[in-house]
Amino acid sequence: MNAIEVTNLTKRYAGMLAVDDISFCLPRGGVIGLLGGNGAGKTTTISMLLGLLVPTAGRITILGHDMARDRFAALARMNFSSPYIALPSRLSVIENLRVYGHLYDVPNLAQRIDELATQFNLKTLLPRLAGELSAGQKTRVALAKSFINRPDILLLDEPTASLDPDTGDFVRTMLERERTEQKTAILLASHNMAEVERLCDHVLMMKAGKIVDRGTPGELISRYGREDLEQVFLDIARNPEIAA
Amino acid sequence: MKASLRRVWGMVYRHVALYRRSWPRLVEIAYWPTLELLIWGFTASFFAHAHAGPAVLGGGALIAGVLLWEVTLRGQLGVTFTFLEEIWSRNLGHVFVSPLRPGEMIGALLTVSILRTLIGLFPATIIAYFLYSFNIFGMGAVLLLFFILLLVMGWWIALLIVSLLFRYGAGAEALAWTIAFGVTPVACVFYPVTALPVWLQPVALATPAAHIFEGMRTALLSHTIAWNQLGAAAALNVVWMALAIVVFAGQFRAARIRGALISIGE
Numbered sequence: 196m197n198a199i200e201v202t203n204l205t206k207r208y209a210g211m212l213a214v215d216d217i218s219f220c221l222p223r224g225g226v227i228g229l230l231g232g233n234g235a236g237k238t239t240t241i242s243m244l245l246g247l248l249v250p251t252a253g254r255i256t257i258l259g260h261d262m263a264r265d266r267f268a269a270l271a272r273m274n275f276s277s278p279y280i281a282l283p284s285r286l287s288v289i290e291n292l293r294v295y296g297h298l299y300d301v302p303n304l305a306q307r308i309d310e311l312a313t314q315f316n317l318k319t320l321l322p323r324l325a326g327e328l329s330a331g332q333k334t335r336v337a338l339a340k341s342f343i344n345r346p347d348i349l350l351l352d353e354p355t356a357s358l359d360p361d362t363g364d365f366v367r368t369m370l371e372r373e374r375t376e377q378k379t380a381i382l383l384a385s386h387n388m389a390e391v392e393r394l395c396d397h398v399l400m401m402k403a404g405k406i407v408d409r410g411t412p413g414e415l416i417s418r419y420g421r422e423d424l425e426q427v428f429l430d431i432a433r434n435p436e437i438a439a
Numbered sequence: 440m441k442a443s444l445r446r447v448w449g450m451v452y453r454h455v456a457l458y459r460r461s462w463p464r465l466v467e468i469a470y471w472p473t474l475e476l477l478i479w480g481f482t483a484s485f486f487a488h489a490h491a492g493p494a495v496l497g498g499g500a501l502i503a504g505v506l507l508w509e510v511t512l513r514g515q516l517g518v519t520f521t522f523l524e525e526i527w528s529r530n531l532g533h534v535f536v537s538p539l540r541p542g543e544m545i546g547a548l549l550t551v552s553i554l555r556t557l558i559g560l561f562p563a564t565i566i567a568y569f570l571y572s573f574n575i576f577g578m579g580a581v582l583l584l585f586f587i588l589l590l591v592m593g594w595w596i597a598l599l600i601v602s603l604l605f606r607y608g609a610g611a612e613a614l615a616w617t618i619a620f621g622v623t624p625v626a627c628v629f630y631p632v633t634a635l636p637v638w639l640q641p642v643a644l645a646t647p648a649a650h651i652f653e654g655m656r657t658a659l660l661s662h663t664i665a666w667n668q669l670g671a672a673a674a675l676n677v678v679w680m681a682l683a684i685v686v687f688a689g690q691f692r693a694a695r696i697r698g699a700l701i702s703i704g705e
Contacts, residue, residue, distance in 0.1 A: 208698055242701055245536040249696045271538040280532035283453065283524075290456040297449025298537040300442040340533070 196259050198223045198348045198380035199244065204253035206239050206404075213239040215404035216253070223347070224378040226370075228391040228412075230424075231401030232432050237384040240401070241350055244382070245275055258347060271299065276341035277352035278334060284326025288317060288336050291325055292343060299344035311339040315369065331362035338366060342373065348380045349373070355387055363390070370394060388425040398424070400431050407437050446539045450547030454521055455554075468559040472509040476563040479505045480571045500659050502573045504628040506563060507585055507655060511626070511648060512619050513559040514593025517552030519600045519615035526609050526703055535700050541691055548601075549594055556590060578655075581664050585651055588669065591676045592647045593619065595683035602683070602690040608703050627652050647672035647679070 199221040206214040214236045221227045229237045242248040244255060246266040255262040257269035282291045289308060296304040312318045315335045320328065325336060334354065341349060354370070355363040367390060373379045374394075385391050391398060392412045400408040400415070408415065408431065412424050419427045431437050458464055483498030525531045534544070567573045576582060596619050603611045625639065626648035632640055643649040650672035657665040694700050 208696070238701075239698070242698065247532070247535055247695065247700050248698050249692075267538045267540060270536060273536075275533070275536050277532070281529040282533065283457065283528040283530050285461060285528070286453065286456050290453075294449050294453040294456075295533070295537065297445050297452060298534075298539050300445050300538070 196223075197221060197256075198225070198258060199382065200254075200256040201240075201244075202254045202256075204240070204243060204255065205251045206236075206243060206248065207251045212404050214243070214250075217399075217401075217404075217406045218253075219399055219406065219409070221348070221380050221382055223380050224374065225397065226374060226381040226383060226395045228395035228398040229382060229384040229401060230386075230388075230391060230398055230428060234403075235401040236404040237401055238352065239404075241275075241352055241382070241384060244350060245273070246270060271344070272346060273348045273350065274299075274341040274344060274346040275350045275352075276337045276354055278330075278337070278354070278356050279352065282325045282333075282337060282340060285324060287322050287324055288328070289321040291336065292321075292340060295340050295343050301344055307343060311342060314342075315339045316365075331358050334358055334362065334366060338369065345377060346379060348382070350382050352384045353386060354383070355385070355390060363387075367393060388423060388428055392424050400428070402431060402437060407431060442538075443540070443543055446537075446543045447546045447550065450534075450539065450544065451550050451554075454524065454551045457524065465558065468513070468555050469562045472506075472513065472559050472563040473566060475505050475509060476502065476566055477570075480567060480573075484571060498571075499573055500656050501629060502567055502571055503575060503578070503655055503659060504652060506560065506567060506575050507589055507652070508623070508626065508628045508648070509560055509563065510556060510586055510589040511593040511596075513556040514552050514590040515597040515600070515619040516593075516615065517555035518548045518594060518597030519604075521548050521551045521555075522601050522604065523609075523612055523615060526604070526612075531700065531703060541688070545598070545687070548597075552594065552597070553590070556593075578658050581654075581658055581669075584669055585655060588647055588651050588672045588676060591680060592651075595676070595680045596622070598680075598683035598687045602686045604703065605687075605690040605694040605699060608699065622646065622648070625649065631656070645675065647675040650675070 197220045202218050204214055204217050217240065219227070229240065231237050239248065243250050244257070246262055258272055260269040262269060286294070292308045292311065293304065296307065301307050312321055315338060317335060317339060320332055320336065325333065328336065338354065355366050358366065370381060371394065374381060383391065383394060395412060398410065398412055398415055399406050410418065415427050416422070416424060419430050421427050421430065479501050483501040525534060564575055567575060600615050600618055603614055625643040625646055627643055628648070631653065632643045632649050635643055650668040654665040654668040657663055
């Protein structure tokens with residue numbers, strides 16, 4: 196059984212086709228990169244995977260649960276992180292982790308928070324208000340929150356956006372370790388092509404709501420005759436004959 | 440069931456943690472009920488000193504009306520502001536992708552609303568006792584019924600407002616302040632339903648509050664319990680609450696179709 200199975204997924208709203216008949220699978224323990232320019236349909240796709248948005252057509256199955264009928268069973272085994280969605284700023288880091296520990300019904304919560312604090316280097320930050328942290332510290336807290344329920348699937352929307360290289364590398368190392376040790380399947384939307392090359396087994400290139408190409412980073416680079424994924428991204432983004 | 444209660448507690452804990460370190464929020468909760476009580480309490484005292492007899496009883500009804508109507512207002516504000524806190528802190532995205540069910544979210548909102556209402560009314564109740572010698576608990580056990588019925592009325596108004604927030608986003612947040620206050624004229628807090636124009640009386644009679652305050656005046660003035668009025672209020676609450684839940688569920692579903700849950704704070 197795949198972690199995520201998406202079949203003929205379509206979303207039309209506000210008179211616009213935001214996602215146009217896409218299909219893909221994310222195997223357990225795999226990492227898929229969702230790439231595309233602004234408005235390509237990445238966030239809409241992730242929102243449908245998280246149950247925030249109801250698809251117009253198509254089917255999403257997560258860990259065997261049909262998201263249209265049984266989304267809460269799937270949500271308990273997933274988690275999500277995005278720098279664009281905040282944690283309550285007037286709560287301390289430990290209070291935020293407790294809130295989400297309760298929401299995900301995490302057993303031995305105090306011990307789990309202690310583990311995460313060690314893992315994400317948060318020990319000294321636990322009593323501090325979330326709103327007083329730097330961008331890098333907030334990202335580490337948000338990632339700790341996203342790992343609190345030991346998710347089988349993690350959806351990440353630009354997890355290293357606006358981070359300095361050191362913190363960005365820390366985050367990528369953490370994700371690699373979780374993937375290896377916990378077999379967490381990861382779906383990663385990112386504009387950082389080096390990050391995608393480093394983390395992802397498979398890449399979906401989106402444009403105008405469609406998946407216009409797919410493959411391993413190496414396959415895509417070789418198919419377009421380029422040196423890295425960034426050049427492939429630019430080729431696809433700037434070629435009007437692709438998609439549309 | 441245990442997991443469900445824990446998720447509700449998670450959301451309640453989030454707000455308890457917030458209020459625990461935010462004295463301005465705590466002051467705000469108690470500020471308006473206390474101010475309202477002081478204004479109406481001194482008004483009632485003035486009439487009681489100027490005209491003995493019925494005016495004294497009328498003064499008691501005024502103070503009781505202020506305190507009890509605040510139950511509805513605080514109950515409504517407790518739900519809507521707890522929900523708005525999530526919008527303001529840009530946290531709804533995390534909440535809605537957690538396993539928290541909509542019913543559990545409502546359970547958490549109502550629990551926080553009870554806590555906010557009790558905190559908000561405590562100083563006013565104490566002031567009423569020491570400053571105006573009015574003991575709201577003198578009404579006896581029926582007070583608990585009034586409290587519950589008025590709180591439930593605040594809740595269904597709040598659920599309708601939250602539904603409007605789903606529909607129109609944070610731009611509708613001004614309604615959180617105004618809608619319940621707008622109901623006050625037909626709630627008949629300080630006067631009987633018959634004081635209203637004939638054409639407005641059916642509107643008043645469709646609100647549980649008008650029946651509850653008729654019952655309150657009966658309890659204060661003749662020391663009897665108007666069960667017919669309380670029964671009518673309870674029945675109306677059931678109807679309005681059922682309607683509010685249907686509207687809430689419909690708007691939540693519609694928001695998931697439109698993508699409004701993602702952009703609700705904008």
